Amino acid sequence: MGRTVVVLGGGISGLAASYYLSQAPCPPKVVLVEGSERLGGWIRSVRGPDGAVFELGPRGIRPAGPLGARTLLLVSELGLDSEVLPVRGDHPAAQNRFLYVGGSLHALPSGIRGLLRPSPPFSKPLFWAGLRDLTTPRGKDPDETVHSFAQRRLGSEVASLAMDSLCRGVFAGNSRELSIRSCFPSLFQAEQTHRSILLGLLLGAGRGPQLDSALIRQARAERWSQWSLRGGLETLPQALNAHLTSRGVTVLQGQPVCGLSLQAEGRWKVSLGDSSLEADHIISAIPASVLSKLLPAEAAPLARALSTITAVSVAVVNLQYRGARLPVQGFGHLVPSSEDPVILGIVYDSVAFPEQDGSTPGLRLTVMLGGSWLQTLEARGCVLSQELFQQEAEKAAATQLGLNEPPSHCLVHLHKNSIPQYTLGHWQKLESAAQFLAAQKLPLTLAGASYEGVAVNDCIESGRQAVARVLGTEPNS
Numbered sequence: 001m002g003r004t005v006v007v008l009g010g011g012i013s014g015l016a017a018s019y020y021l022s023q024a025p026c027p028p029k030v031v032l033v034e035g036s037e038r039l040g041g042w043i044r045s046v047r048g049p050d051g052a053v054f055e056l057g058p059r060g061i062r063p064a065g066p067l068g069a070r071t072l073l074l075v076s077e078l079g080l081d082s083e084v085l086p087v088r089g090d091h092p093a094a095q096n097r098f099l100y101v102g103g104s105l106h107a108l109p110s111g112i113r114g115l116l117r118p119s120p121p122f123s124k125p126l127f128w129a130g131l132r133d134l135t136t137p138r139g140k141d142p143d144e145t146v147h148s149f150a151q152r153r154l155g156s157e158v159a160s161l162a163m164d165s166l167c168r169g170v171f172a173g174n175s176r177e178l179s180i181r182s183c184f185p186s187l188f189q190a191e192q193t194h195r196s197i198l199l200g201l202l203l204g205a206g207r208g209p210q211l212d213s214a215l216i217r218q219a220r221a222e223r224w225s226q227w228s229l230r231g232g233l234e235t236l237p238q239a240l241n242a243h244l245t246s247r248g249v250t251v252l253q254g255q256p257v258c259g260l261s262l263q264a265e266g267r268w269k270v271s272l273g274d275s276s277l278e279a280d281h282i283i284s285a286i287p288a289s290v291l292s293k294l295l296p297a298e299a300a301p302l303a304r305a306l307s308t309i310t311a312v313s314v315a316v317v318n319l320q321y322r323g324a325r326l327p328v329q330g331f332g333h334l335v336p337s338s339e340d341p342v343i344l345g346i347v348y349d350s351v352a353f354p355e356q357d358g359s360t361p362g363l364r365l366t367v368m369l370g371g372s373w374l375q376t377l378e379a380r381g382c383v384l385s386q387e388l389f390q391q392e393a394e395k396a397a398a399t400q401l402g403l404n405e406p407p408s409h410c411l412v413h414l415h416k417n418s419i420p421q422y423t424l425g426h427w428q429k430l431e432s433a434a435q436f437l438a439a440q441k442l443p444l445t446l447a448g449a450s451y452e453g454v455a456v457n458d459c460i461e462s463g464r465q466a467v468a469r470v471l472g473t474e475p476n477s
């Protein structure tokens with residue numbers, strides 16, 4: 001009888017793991033188990049009444065670096081090239097990003113000239129932050145918070161305005177709690193290897209295997225900053241599902257895993273309510289804290305480590321305004337916690353992807369709400385109504401972008417525990433999980449956003465790396 005690998009979770013990580021398993025020269029039998037009725041996890045795109053696309057989760061994927069190229073290769077392998085909507089390097093959505101500070105929008109400086117000029121909200125040209133980085137000695141701690149790292153290397157203003165906003169934009173998190181080593185490994189590594197972020201990023205760039213395809217070459221030649229798909233990013237998990245089914249992978253939906261137990265011969269029993277599956281190996285692509293509750297008693301130390309990897313909630317409000325115009329053109333703006341504890345940022349969807357606007361001339365925006373404000377409300381057990389999020393989002397669109405008319409269409413979703421938080425010392429949790437798995441020779445491999453990157457590219461790569469470990473193949477091939 002052939003080997004069976006069961007993949008837990010049909011988000012992008014579990015779909016990618018199943019895909020790479022199905023592509024192996026001698027693929028094992030693969031069963032993908034998804035608890036909900038749909039695949040894709042946080043990737044979800046819905047259509048408005050006029051055909052406009054509204055992304056409830058991710059809205060853009062970065063093509064840069066080896067992981068960006070790997071995802072573009074996957075897109076081509078799935079036959080989606082003609083669906084790709086790029087944001088080219090000369091487009092305003094690639095060039096302009098803003099911070100909302102002191103009641104107004106400020107363009108983030110770009111290029112050498114931008115760094116030499118005074119650029120509000122920063123009191124001095126950012127050149128000085130660069131000089132500080134070049135002259136600051138290497139840190140000695142094995143990990144540090146993002147805030148402390150940025151303050152030490154780039155100064156207080158960059159730490160409390162730029163890095164605070166970036167942590168809110170990417171992780172909906174607090175830069176004073178998040179780990180530089182795990183959240184921004186390239187910055188951490190740059191300091192470790194070259195003693196400076198700037199030198200590290202300059203000298204370390206371009207390493208790693210160079211993947212090649214027509215789409216990758218086009219993305220490089222046109223300097224894409226990000227891309228989406230015509231019908232929304234959910235097209236990607238849908239195409240993966242169609243491919244998996246055609247390759248004989250069993251895809252179960254609406255079947256939450258409710259327990260895992262080890263049998264005498266070292267195989268797993270995967271309990272699914274009133275039925276069960278047997279597996280020689282499990283790839284888990286469900287959140288770490290969910291997995292921690294499913295593990296058997298023999299794996300208690302692993303369960304303890306995984307249970308400490310928590311996640312925060314984000315409220316996503318998609319707004320459409322008929323005939324409205326933005327005061328600036330760009331990707332969007334971020335809001336530091338000192339300016340507004342409620343709003344993380346606003347993405348100007350229509351600027352980056354006008355092809356997704358639908359038949360109504362107007363504007364699509366997404367307001368992201370979260371951070372400590374939402375954590376406090378959740379901790380107090382407050383009723384989190386759709387009206388509350390809609391009101392806050394419309395207020396932000398009016399105050400921060402001057403959109404005073406009511407929107408013509410609005411969608412509100414609270415994504416509970418959607419973004420994992422890599423807090424200080426996250427790397428130690430990963431090490432202790434890896435050590436336990438190796439010492440116990442447990443046939444279990446971890447993948448997904450809980451571990452080494454939350455971006456879609458990171459999640460796809462985590463699925464691919466998990467498969468390389470299961471099959472004993474070279475991960476960089």
Ligand SMILES: Cc1cc2nc3c(=O)[nH]c(=O)nc-3n(C[C@H](O)[C@H](O)[C@H](O)COP(=O)(O)OP(=O)(O)OC[C@H]3O[C@@H](n4cnc5c(N)ncnc54)[C@H](O)[C@@H]3O)c2cc1C
Pocket residue numbers: 008009010011012013014033034035036038039040041042043056057058059060061062255256257258285286287290314316415418419447448449450453454455456457459
């Ligand atoms: C609002 C938002 C905006 C984002 N924007 C971007 C962006 O613009 N660009 C970008 O690159 N990234 C973005 N991200 C991050 C990225 O989308 C996610 O990190 C990624 O989609 C997570 O994928 P995953 O497969 O690891 O996890 P998930 O999507 O969480 O998938 C896990 C799956 O496991 C299933 N599951 C859970 N428990 C069980 C169980 N017991 N049994 C079976 N199945 C189970 C769940 O139903 C789910 O389908 C965003 C995330 C959010 C929330």
